[in-house]
Amino acid sequence: xxxxxxxxxVLVMLINLVMLGTSRLIFSIRAVAVQGVILGILPGLIHPxxxxxxxxxxxxxxxxxIIIPYLISDAxxxxxxxxxxxxxxxxxxxxxxxxxxxxxxxxxxxQLPLAPEHKELxxxxxxxxxxxxxxxxxxxxxxxxxxxxxxxxxxxxxxVFGLLLSEAMPVxxxxxxxLDLLVGIFVMxxxxxxxxxxxxxxxxxxxxxxxxx
Amino acid sequence: MTDIIIHCAVALLFPxxxxxxxxxxxxxxxxRVGAPYFQPYYDLIKLFRKGSVFSExxxxxxxxxxxxxxxxxxxxGLLIPLGHHDAPISFSGDLILFAYLFGLSRFFTTIAALxxxxxxxxxxxxxxxxxxxxxxxxxxxxxxxxxxxxxxxxLSDILTHPxxxxxxxxxxxxxxLAGALFITLLAENSRIxxxxxxxxxxxxxxxxxMVLDHSGPAFGIILYGAxxxxxxxxxxxxxxxxxxxxxNALLDWAIFIAAMLSLAMTIGIVESVMARLRxxxxxxxxxxxxxxxxxxxxxxxx
Numbered sequence: 001x002x003x004x005x006x007x008x009x010v011l012v013m014l015i016n017l018v019m020l021g022t023s024r025l026i027f028s029i030r031a032v033a034v035q036g037v038i039l040g041i042l043p044g045l046i047h048p049x050x051x052x053x054x055x056x057x058x059x060x061x062x063x064x065x066i067i068i069p070y071l072i073s074d075a076x077x078x079x080x081x082x083x084x085x086x087x088x089x090x091x092x093x094x095x096x097x098x099x100x101x102x103x104x105x106x107x108x109x110x111q112l113p114l115a116p117e118h119k120e121l122x123x124x125x126x127x128x129x130x131x132x133x134x135x136x137x138x139x140x141x142x143x144x145x146x147x148x149x150x151x152x153x154x155x156x157x158x159x160v161f162g163l164l165l166s167e168a169m170p171v172x173x174x175x176x177x178x179l180d181l182l183v184g185i186f187v188m189x190x191x192x193x194x195x196x197x198x199x200x201x202x203x204x205x206x207x208x209x210x211x212x213x
Numbered sequence: 214m215t216d217i218i219i220h221c222a223v224a225l226l227f228p229x230x231x232x233x234x235x236x237x238x239x240x241x242x243x244x245r246v247g248a249p250y251f252q253p254y255y256d257l258i259k260l261f262r263k264g265s266v267f268s269e270x271x272x273x274x275x276x277x278x279x280x281x282x283x284x285x286x287x288x289x290g291l292l293i294p295l296g297h298h299d300a301p302i303s304f305s306g307d308l309i310l311f312a313y314l315f316g317l318s319r320f321f322t323t324i325a326a327l328x329x330x331x332x333x334x335x336x337x338x339x340x341x342x343x344x345x346x347x348x349x350x351x352x353x354x355x356x357x358x359x360x361x362x363x364x365x366x367x368l369s370d371i372l373t374h375p376x377x378x379x380x381x382x383x384x385x386x387x388x389x390l391a392g393a394l395f396i397t398l399l400a401e402n403s404r405i406x407x408x409x410x411x412x413x414x415x416x417x418x419x420x421x422x423m424v425l426d427h428s429g430p431a432f433g434i435i436l437y438g439a440x441x442x443x444x445x446x447x448x449x450x451x452x453x454x455x456x457x458x459x460x461n462a463l464l465d466w467a468i469f470i471a472a473m474l475s476l477a478m479t480i481g482i483v484e485s486v487m488a489r490l491r492x493x494x495x496x497x498x499x500x501x502x503x504x505x506x507x508x509x510x511x512x513x514x515x
Contacts, residue, residue, distance in 0.1 A: 010385035010512065017508075021501055092500050099504040106511055 002121065005045040008038050009126040012160070013102060016133035019153060020098040021091055023083050025145055029073050032152050036064025039159055046163065056174060060159075063178045068152065068185050075189040076145055079196040088205075089140040101132040123164055130157030142203050144195060148188045155181055216298045219466055224290040227470070228440035229253035231447065231477040238481025253440065260433030268426060270330050278325025279427060279434040285318040286441045293448050294369045296469025297458040303369040308356045311368055312349065315401070318438070319345055326423035337422025340492075344407065344419065347499035348400045351393050354506035358390055359453065361513050372449065375456040389509035391454045396502035398450050398480075400495075402443045405484040407495055410439075447476050 015035045019028045040061035047053055087094070105128035114124060134154025138147050162174075195204075233250040240247025249255075267275065292311050294300045323338040360366055362383070363374035380387050400407045403420035410421065424435050451472045459465055490498065 007385045010389075013508070014389075014505075017501070017504060021497060092497050095497070095500060095504060099507060102508065103511055106515060 002046065005042055006122045008042060008045070009122040009160070012038055012156075013126055013129050016102070016130055016153065017095060017098055019137060019149070020133060021095045023091060025076050025081060025083065025143070025149075026073060028146070028149055029069050029076070032072075032149055032156075033065050033069035035153070035156055036068070037061055039156055039163075040065060042160075042163055059175065059178060063182060064152075064156070068182065071185050071189055072145065072148060072152075075192050078193055079145070081143065081145065081196075087141045087146075094136060094140050098133055098136055101136065102129040105129040105132060118164055123160060127157050127160035130154075130160060133157070142205055144188070144192045144204050147204065148185065148192070151184070151188075152181075216462060217301045220291075220295055220298065220301055223295060223466070223470070224287075224441070224444065227473070228444035229257060229437065231443055231473065232440050234474055234477035235481040235484070238478050239485050242482070242485035253436070257433050257437055260436065261430050263429035265429040265431055268329060271328050271426075274321075275325050275328040275426075276431070278321045278328075279431045279438065281321040282318040283434050283438040283441070285314040285321075286438050286445060289314040290441060290445045292368050293445060294373050294452065295448055296465045297373050297452075298462065298465065299369045299373070303367045305366045307368050308360065308366065308371065312352055312356065315352075315442070316349070318442075322423055322435075326426075329426045331426065334423055334425065337419060340419045341423060344400060344495060344499060347496055347503070348397050351397045351499070351502045351506045352401075354503065354510050355390050355394055355397070355453075358386065358506065358510040358513050361510070372452040373458070375453055376458075377456055380456055383513060386509035386512040387453070389505045389512075391450070393502045393506035393509070394446075394450045394453060396498065396505075398443075398446045399483070400499060400502075401446055402439065404480060406487045406490045406498070409489055444473070447473055451476060 012035055015031050015038075018031050022028050022031070040057050043053055043056050043060075089097075102125075106125045108128060109125040112124060118124065131154055134150045134152070134157055137150030137153060139150075141147060141150065230250060230253070232253040233248070236252065237247045237250055288302075289311055291302045292300050292307050292314075294303075319341065323342055326334040326338045356368075356371065359371045359374070362379060363371050365371055365374070375387065399405070403410055408419040408421070420439075424432065427435055448469075451469065455468075455472050457468065459468070
């Protein structure tokens with residue numbers, strides 16, 4: 001079971017790279033959804049079965065795998081955008097940076113004073129790599145929607161880290177975090193719709209200028 | 214001894230059949246009957262019977278190009294184990310020689326193309342070199358990863374080492390390696406989605422441009438060399454992706470041949486269902502393959 005969890009974490013890291021390399025928004029939204037579903041499956045593989053666990057699994061898959069991706073793709077459809085054009089940094093450089101960050105997170109996880117039973121697993125490097133990927137997407141893409149996706153990926157990274165503690169983490173805390181995320185996505189969706197209505201473009205770098213040119 | 218003879222016979226006679234199978238698969242997808250399986254052999258025989266025309270502006274480099282390319286590929290074919298039998302030639306560190314034999318053959322193909330003085334061929338040479346320098350790290354990362362898993366530096370050990378046990382133990386990195394190797398296989402042999410071996414359209418082709426000025430036997434050697442290269446890299450892929458050995462020598466050869474034929478069919482299917490990538494997207498995919506193999510190395514090193 002632990003072995004399978006490790007392979008799934010490899011998949012999570014590969015999805016990170018896919019996200020960095022693709023220019024199609026719908027595709028990266030689907031990738032985030034798949035990542036969310038994998039994250040939902042993971043707790044069941046590493047902890048013994050309990051009601052708490054079943055609740056987490058169903059909640060995560062529903063929220064990260066279905067509702068949030070649906071909300072974002074709805075926003076994409078309403079704003080009529082399909083591609084991220086001209087990111088601040090090209091796709092190949094971000095992909096390479098993502099690979100370097102993944103390697104660094106492996107190196108960093110080696111240094112951390114972890115509990116011995118967590119040392120052999122991929123959880124910590126995967127979580128840091130996902131976090132950094134989300135950070136990279138947030139900072140290098142122009143479109144507001146890509147930035148929302150980056151934010152989601154970052155949250156996924158934090159969630160992977162939390163998996164190690166999921167015995168100690170009460171349901172209420174997790175539910176609160178998910179609710180926060182959901183509300184965040186809602187607000188972002190509304191903001192995105194407003195930006196697209198007012199400015200006819202979702203390019204956030206234009207929001208910095210005070211006057212229209 | 215018999216294994217060495219079979220090795221040489223398979224490596225010399227089998228490669229054009231792969232092209233025939235790819236062609237037949239593509240024809241089946243397009244709803245045509247297609248050329249017979251042995252068409253590449255007929256083409257080669259036809260070309261070897263023809264006379265050659267050499268441009269007056271070319272030097273000996275142009276004539277040496279196809280010959281050096283073919284001989285380098287042949288030596289590479291002797292270095293790899295086929296169907297879990299050890300290779301005829303093997304020594305410690307031969308994986309470096311293996312990778313750079315392809316480098317040598319590419320170098321001669323490109324300078325033979327530049328030797329013609331045609332700007333068109335120069336463009337093809339530039340493209341070929343650009344894309345192959347992106348594909349080379351993938352091959353090296355893959356070989357290093359396999360060397361690390363098998364703790365050996367000879368290709369025979371490295372490539373016969375994968376077993377179902379290793380696939381179970383480090384499945385993720387083996388899967389990544391197989392994926393990266395398949396992408397390299399398509400890129401190195403200028404197949405779709407990187408290059409279309411059938412097109413002669415100026416703007417899009419890479420490999421085909423460089424051999425336009427060759428004719429007759431020289432062109433036959435180039436076609437045969439290309440088939441051999443497909444065979445050699447395909448054999449590397451099959452060794453990694455199909456980790457079964459029965460122990461019975463003849464049965465292993467049969468399994469190997471069947472695996473190569475199904476690999477040719479897979480390439481044919483990929484070519485039928487995919488469109489060619491835009492030129493600017495090709496580096497992206499190649500860099501992606503490099504990252505996959507580097508990632509596999511990282512997982513193994515850990």
